[in-house]
Amino acid sequence: MRYTKYFTITLRDAPKDADTRGHALMTRAGFLKQSTSGIYSYLPLGLRSIRKIEGIIRKYMDEACSVEVLLPMVQSSDVWIRSGRWEVYGKEMLRFQDRSGRDYCLAPTHEDLLADMLRTLVNSYSQLPFNLYQIQTKFRDEVRPRFGLIRGREFIMKDAYSFDMDEESSLVSYEVMRQAYVKLFRHMGLDVREIEADSGEIGGSLSQEFVVLSDIGEDIAVSCTSCGYTSNAEVAAEAFGVEADSLDVEALSESLKGTKCTRCTTGTNDVWRVLELGHIFNIGTKYSVGANLTYKGKDGKDRPVHMGSYGIGVGRILAVASQIHSDEAGLQLPINIAPFEVCIASATTRDVEVVNTADTLYQQCVEAGIDVIYDDRDVRAGVKFADAELIGYPFLVVVGKRGLASGTVEVKARTATNNTTDTDTDNDTDNATVSLPISDFPAEMQKILDRARP
RNA sequence: CGGGGCGUGGCGCAGCCUGGUAGCGUGCACCCUUGGGGUGGGUGAGGUCGCUGGUUCAAAUCCAGUCGUUCCGACCA
8 A cells, every 4th residue: 555545644642532642642643533422433544453453353263163243233122122121221222213213222232132033043952052253333322431442432342152052062162262362362462361250150150351451451350479360350359358349449459459369379469450352251041041042952852052252342452452552652553453564665755766666665565465555655754754653563664775775675663662852863773673685575574574473 | 410621723722810803833735945753944725712692882701501522420341
């Protein structure tokens, strides 16, 4: 993609309603634009990242034999009345009527509709087990949206559901999903921790959260410094007899810090501030009984399906990655979720040889299948560098007279902070910068990219 | 739902207290300049001062209401 054909914009100042660094940077870098409270438009760069995140999720869900579906976002009240939640669900569910006065809602979650739909589609044990997933927009009319994409009202979520004959089989399905989650977060380059969540239900139901440590985390996790056992605030609070409901995050954090680990009994607990990116549950039959989702066994008797549910906040991944992977100059998104992996910038547009070389290298990269954007704008080099750092391309390739003299171009890795302030010093000695020969550029670039992947 | 802040050109802000020709930075367009870290200079376009009503000779400014947005709390997960 040529920058001059693309549509994007960078801002020097973030809009004042950007309340976190990550969100401010995404806005400045042209990833997003707020439409109204808690609702955002994805601009081209932001959408590219979102699509990459979705692609990684699809890869590992498919690998785990989960099958993709797409359920409607607008749902009839009928479904919710049958599931018994039309009256129960609070104001978070946005309700409205069509022209005939029939009630609808924007789906805050899809399990009610899915169970309702499957009731007529699932009949026999021979269909089980299976696992369905979708990547869909959900709407929850949060009282107080905040932190940009982290707690928006409209948000993209991956939700998956497993359907098994019995508990044993269901636990296998759960484990497959758990492992898929571990792999997919690793692939995204995120340091995600697995923690035990409220297991609540009787009958050995399982639940785990996948969280990242972050200063803007809305929850806390308690982790043993010795054996590593980690649980969320509710689980820990219950274990230590602390009334979680009555305490805020800070107070709860204080009261749990330094407690003895309940698992190994020797270690002491540390308290983290965390943000939830994924949550998996082994639900059992509680839901299917309510939804009357049953299958006929070999003996001809109807039995409730054992379910599991597995969610991931897609937009939230982008938001938290922007928050964690960034510096003063801009974003530093991990390579597999960055909008473009490489940016080629011509240091000048006045020098024919420079421009021709940059054009050629760009073409070669495109042909080699490298995910590249070519900053061919007629602006000063400093503007390109500043924008490249703000957007955070993992690699910036600078084509200029300097390198041309020796038949090379510079490749700068974004992961290390390139200078923005000491403008008169030459940072070529920075080990984040390497010179590549023009003659064999695409192949060499490809090697660097491959090495950079988690 | 309770309490507070803010709404002035695309973005960031000043002006409001003490009513009297709407301003700054940045961005944008054009000219010159510069050309490997947001170059320097010049010219220019762009604003129903969120909206409605009130007070007044006169309202961005004072008053009331309303909408939007945001923060704190409660709620939710």
